[in-house]
Amino acid sequence: MSTTGHDAPAAGAGRAAGRGVLFAACVSALVVNANTSAVTILLPAISEDVGAPIDVLQWAVTGYMLVGAAVIVTSGALGDVFGRRRIFLGGLVLFVLSCALIALSSGAAGVIGGRMIQGAAGSTILACGMSLLSVGSSGTGQLKAITLWGAASAVGAAVGPLVGGVLVGTTGWQGLFWIDAAIAAACIPVTLAAVAESRDPDRPRSIDVLGTVLVAVALVPLVLALSEGGGWGWASAPTIGCLVLSVLGGAGFVAAERRATAPLVDLRLLRNRVLIGSTLAILLVAGIINALMYLLSLYFQDPAGFGMTALEAGLATLPAAAAMIAVTPLITPLAVKIGPRQAVALGFALAVAGAGVMILVTADWSYATFVIPLMVLSVGLGFANGPASSASTSAVSADEVGQASGISNMARYVGGSLAVAAASTVFTAVSDSHATAGEPAGDALAAGLAGAALLLTLLSAAGVALAVLMGRHRGDPAGAVQLAAAAAATSHTIPTRPVAASGGAPA
Template sequence: MTEVGKDRPEAAVDRRPAGGLLLTACLSTLVVNANTSAVSILLPAISEDVGSPISVLQWAVTGYSLVGAAVIVTSGALADVYGRRKVFILGLVLFVASCVLIGLSNNAAGVIGGRLIQGAAGSTILACGLSLLTVGSAGQGRMSAVSLWGAASAVGAAAGPLVGGVLVDFTGWQGLFWIDAVVAAACIPVTLRSVGESRDPNRPRSIDWLGTVLIAAILAPFILAVSQGSAWGWTSPATIGCFVVTVAATYGFVVAERRVSAPLVDLALLRNKVLVTATVGILIGAGTVNGLGFLLSIYFQDPATLDMSPLAAGLATLPLTAALVATAPLVVGLAHKFGVRAVVGAGFALSTAGFLVLCFVAGSWTYLAFVVPMVLVAVGLGLSNGPCSSVATSAVPADEVGAASGVSNMARYVGAAVLVAVAAALYGSAGAADADALADGFSRASLALTVVSAVGIVVALLAARHRMHRPRAVDYAAAAATTTHTVHKVDEVAAAR
């Protein structure tokens, strides 16, 4: 294929992406996000089949996010240097391999190992898919393509729990991974035929491998300590040792990023207070919604509580995803009318109220008691997520949008990994399997999510002290594409301003 020498077409040109490119980019992100959102629903069935407790299998969720956080920026850098199409196809191949490994596994190690690979593959597919779309389009065609990509992402997230629940009943939990493998494999020949190669000739060719390893070294022991701290003892050598490793790795990361020519995180960006507050908001939103999704999936299916089937549990969590998706189109109008800070603050206030209601869960609660707090949380996070994402890209000059997006999107994965682990640890601390004990564990986990969500209100108030530029339409388009997971390179999108 012909090499694309100029990655940034003029904004005045209106060029739509090739049909094959649009198809494979949207289909692959739909599959990745459907897979991601479905796994929590599948955990009880996987636990029963492989004979491993959910407290262990939660690493299939947190490990996925942990690896995604470490790889998301690196995969974008590899794509810039070695070719976006090439790295995108590598992501698809890894995704297929991970699905096959998980589908064939009969133990927890295989499932968790497959999900770790899937974390790397998923973040690579999402990062490179959007980059290919933005390089292959321009002007209004680019805006439409990014919007469709974001819609596919949202549809995948909403459909995942339902599809997973249906497949458990008809094919077993492995069915989801076999179907995903087939779809991802079908995207490979389409990409080879219809997508041209592109690179960033101006980017340094060095890759910050040390930064990637250190991100994992920061998160892995921290999550292990959070997950096992109550069992080990919070002052035990093992727990303290994990925290010491995290602190040491954090220090090493800061030192390393100051010395490399193409750092994983440009530390100078952290002096931008608007970007930092927006990124904290993104971390809180992604972490709390993933933590709640994990709790609901497990609690609804437990025989001692609501005893739902996987399909029923998938349907039961639909108000959460549906309200989140339905709120997204309203955000732009509300932000223009009331201001970004007001919308973000109101969003976190609503989600905090929803989590607070869930702190009072009792063993006697029926499903209907969960609906209102679920909707409150979803609407609140829908209001806060889009503006925080758009502010993160609009708070920096056009030539720094890609780097700023890398910081904020890494935060999504970090938030998901840490808060799912926290929620799982607090829920699992209930110990006994009777309804009241499990409700008590759910309440403790909800209290933690309430506190974290309330920090988002504080973030919005602090943001009021800083001058914030109103995001433009392209910033909201980029934000729409990050509703569920993440994108890496939106600097080409910024060129459409």
């Protein structure tokens, strides 16, 4: 990636990233990922405080992901054209403001609107933070910087639910957003003082605004149909209208990308079957993880379920997070030994087993009964996600790594938004149906969770089937950056080899 200005870092093999850019990029990535994973734990407390039902506040999760999907590649392009430090700072400021808006909200509209703004801010911070690290280092120094960034992202995603649970019981749910705002604000003066500005003068100055808009046009109606189709009727005019609009938006996006000077997605990359297979795997894993955390947060805290506090629910998710982290050192060696395709298929097969057991859930289940299937499911998703994430960038040439990581990260947001909306609909519809039939509240709630678990099982089975698309791709040898990439793969795709930063820098 080219840089301009006399303060831009000079090129050099093995150049380490400066402490300022490491601090700003890694700390902000940790905060963004912790905030993202914590919000589902907060939903019951937010619902009680603002007087909004959970199915409405679901949009605080899906809205965040929808905006993130539309913005994550665009924000990287804006950084290339107008300055990566400038856009990164804009993301930090927007994140701070969105946190304040959410914390001060007394109704669902403020929380949901703030979270959608936060989706834009978070994706901008992640995209431009990675670009700043890439342009500020090279060779082994770049890999070390990326390893630290990946580790920070993984830690943030793992501890978010626990931190959210602690804060609900001490400061109220608003405390998470005030603390996150303060930490993000602390990154601003560090960035101003210690991070050099950089641009890509060789990149076309055109920004694919139309493509960004069409991503939203394709996704928002689809999520709306998945969320509201049960109430509207699946064959009703509003549901069909949303689905038609989504298809038109998708078709328009493809047409726009063919004509764009600097498209969000280089459609030629979609001929790469390894990239397509790994991207679909990433989409499914992100969807299953996000839907699972959403469902468990509601079930564990519901009085008809376990009636846990937010802290107890956060602690209850730790076995799943710990299992995924514990297998990280095994993921890359396994993928190298048996091949990424086989590792992805094995991972999804384990996920099928874990989610399949949860189809049998009843109101009599204790928390201990959940632990083993949750750990099996988490281990499986870890084994599927790490090799898929690595393959998505290692199966393309060095100058295409940025585009490939952008595609896979967009898929991660898309998968999360669609799966949470679908799982929430199934959970609510089945629970309401059983409650209407006169079943006790605990039985109806368990039936809803079982129905949603069936959906997750089917998604996992689809992952086993699509692994064939990845072909005979050879994995990279195990190393620190591969381990960090595997750990961070639940929230972001990071490159596992030095790349010359280009207009499509790792996003």
